[in-house]
Each structure stands twice: as C-alpha cells, then as structure tokens.
Amino acid sequence: MTTVLVIGAAGKTGRAVTRSLTSHGVTVRAAVRSPERAETAYAAGARSISVVDLGSGLGLDDAFDGVDGVYHLAPNVHPDEVAIADRVAGAAVRAGVARFVFHSVLHPHDPSMPHHLRKAEAEKVVRTHLRGATVLRPAAYHQNLLDAAHAGRLAAPYSLDTPFTNVDLDDVAEVAATVLARPGHEGVTYDLAGPEVLSVREQAHVAADVLGHPVEAVRVELAEWVAGPGASLTPQARDDLLAMFASYDRGGLVGEAAPLRRLLGREPRSWADVLTHT
Template identity: 75%
Template sequence: MLVVGAAGKTGRAMTAALSRRGVDVRAALRSPARAETAYAAGASSISVVDLESGLGLDEAVDGVDAVYHLAPNVHPDEVGIAERVASAAARAGVTRFAFHSVLHPDDTSMPHHVRKGRAETVVRELLPHATVLRPAAYHQNLVGAALSGRIAVPHSLDTPFTNVDLHDVAEVAAAVLTTPGHEGRAYDLAGPEQLTVREQAAVAAHVLGHPVVAEQLVPEAWAEGPGAALGEQSRADLLAMFTAYDRGGLVGDPAALTALLGRRPTTWAGVLTR
C-alpha cells in the first residue's frame, strides 16, 4: 500500500499501523532525504513524488493495492493535489483508496476545511469507491505543551473540543484499507469526551503530577511568532480557524470511531498516561 505524506507525524502513524497488520508499505515522500524517517516507521520502500506537479505519482502507484492520501497541512492547492493523486490511482486501477480529510469539511468559516471538502468531491468523482476519514484535532498536538507545563493557544480556553488520539485514527485507517465494507463511506473520527483547553490543562496536571497552566495567546502575537514562518495563505487560514474555535471549538460525534475501533476511543488522560 502507498502512504502519501509518509514522513509527517500522521503518515508515520499510518505506516506503523499498516505495518503491524503485515502490510508492505511504500512511502511517498517529497525528498529522499526523509527516507530514514519513513523506514523507521515501518516502510519497506519509498517513492519520491512532487504533489504540486504530479511528477512521480504514476511510478508511486504502480503495483499497489491501496492508497492512503494525506495532503500537506493547510496547503493552498489541496484540491489540485487530490485530483493528481486520485487520477494516478484511477489510471493504475487501485481498488482501495482512503482520503484523510477533516472534521466538518463544510464549515465555511475555515477556508482550509472547505478545501478539504472540495478535495473530497474531486476524489469521489474519480474514485467513487474511496473512503473518507474526517478526524478531529489530535490529542498529540498538545502533549508536548502539557509535558512542559504550559498549554498556550491563540484561541479561547473555554470552548469545547472532541480531540482524538492519532493512534486511534491510524488504527481505523489501517482497518478501512485492509478489510471490506468501507467503500464509498465517510467517517467522522472524534474523541469520546468534550474538553476545553482549560479542562485539558487540569486533566494533564492530574495525570502528570505537575502544574500545567492554560494560556490564551493574542492571535496577532501568534502570527508574528510561530505563524511568521508560514506562507501568507496558510497563516490567514489558521487565523480564521482560531476565530472559529473562539465561537464554538471543534466538536464531533464519537459514534463512528467507537464502532470502527470496537472499543471506547482513547481519552486525553489515556494518551498522557501512555
């Protein structure tokens, strides 16, 4: 199976989950310099691809049974990339295809969510049998901050989130690619509890045994600090997301994830304990 975007944290988790099922994983990477990362996650081979031009995609999908497509985060050409990857898979006759989307891809207050939704449509037009996974934000995004004792975010500390364990998402992704019955389906993948950032800090303090403070950053300060290294479009997309989070957080229904896992999804405390 081919994992597109295999060197990132999500791609590494997908590769590891597939490898645990005995799957031979080919990692699609933008540079051979990242090959060691992919091999460490369990990939058995690599293909170098340029998602923006499509160069290398036909070679990458040659001979594979399935594709997991994960686009670069907040990429302005999300729809074009999806079309190129899905077209290559269609030409190769790939029988299983999963697209990594996002929770609430129709939320017009977040432009990069809308691009995910448009990419879903493009994928389905080319590959009607494709499966779409729509994960919430990952618990893992805040683990490092919790360990440091300070969770600082550029949005409200008091709106709810149903964050999800990346390993749970990877387990489900591996399942939908290796077992029948998921063709043409779309699954929201949300965690089992609604927690604000302030509540997440309190849980972390209890589990880790040291103080963990929650701090709200001014979005402009984020834009001039951590966001300064991003492109203008990506920075604007994330600022719009933070505004949306101020209004209502990001909440989904855990029912699909629970059913697919056959157990209760991993909680925030569970991730920290692990």
C-alpha cells in the first residue's frame, strides 16, 4: 500500500488516521470538503489534497487517481451516510483500488439509534461493491471527553452510571494503518472497544486522580442540551443524538477489547493513559 485516500481527512477521525498512516510510511491524499480545510489536512501529514463533495460525489473520481487504498468515514450523523458509502465504494471499484476500509461504529444494528442503523446499511452497501472491504466498528472515543476533563467538568445528558468501553482514537488509527498496510484483513469486520468499563462518573474520578485537579461529573437535563449544544444542529442530527443519549441512558455502550488487543499486539490505551499522554 503506497497511497491511501482518506475521506473526511480534516475531521477528528480523519486527522488521526492520516497521522497514523503517515507514521507508517504511507502517502496520504486527503479528501476535504473545501480548499480552506487543506491546511488542517496538511498539518496532519497529508501529501496532497482533493476537494470532494460527498453529498454529490463531485471530485470523487479525480480523488481516486493514483490511489491504491481508501479509508472511508462518513461525516458524523449525516442523513445521507448510505448514499455517500455507495458513491465512495462505487468510485473505489471504478478506480480498481486494492484495499478499502470502512469506519463504522460499535453495535451498528442497535435499533434504538437511527445513525447506527445507517452505519449497518452503509456496511452492507460497501460489501455489495467490495466483498473484500474491511470494516472497523469503534466504540465512543476517549478523546470526546478529553477537553472537558481538562476543564474539570464532564457533562452528560444521560446517566452518569451506565457502562462504557471507550477507546483511544489513536489506537483506532493505528489499527486503521495496520489493516490498510498489511494483508490478512480482507472481508473482516472488527469491533474496536477499549480495555476497561467505566461510567462517566468513574471517568471523572480517574481524570481527577490523573490530572491532579477536581473533575466533576454533571448530568445535564435534555432540555438544557437542546437549548445549548443541540441548538445549532439540524433537527435530524439533534434527533439522532437524542436517540443516542436515550440508549446511553438505558445501557451505555459496551464492547469486547479482545479484537483491538490482538490487532495492536499490545494492551490498548486506558482512559488514564490517554489523559497522561495527551
């Protein structure tokens, strides 16, 4: 694998995957939504940029020119995730790329979360085009709570006591590079969950210990979230996230760490490790 096209390369996941691929000696072409995002992708290590509109597919075929692998991730809670997967996988087939990895989510078939079900459908669409595609299903990232932990306040619009096996995004990105660069992962689906089960309250305790300052866990009322962070979202994205909060409130989000441990060949990073090293 010499050149990999990373879709959504300027986003949170795309930057981590770009950094990881680059550190493994792979050349990254970054697919970004607009030229203004080029600097962000270059800063993560991308060597070239393609401006692509995932909504229409404009620029996609050009982006695949000279590429032999692709890492596909969809914009978060995007309503057209399935059509986007169809466009990207179709372009990959036309370009004849050797390797295709799709970034899905842990428990994509959970019927309580519409955006998870779209991931399940997108996985199916990808496999229809490319039976040899690899699918990664990460748990929620530790990095989602990192800034809040440093600021001393983990706020959640769901139970503070339900269990999560959050995963380090850099571990996920390391696996992304492994499955793209090495053979043996064609047609396989991997759950990528972290090595410990922690509630938000327990994550606050760990963060306080590691960071050496108070970190409180605060349950936010849904109405407060809707009027605050939720106010700038589209109604569909807001509803998707409200369904996710309800699911988290009932049972958290828990998976098995064994596949991640095996793929990394070491113990996955814990929440304390992530707090210590970032």
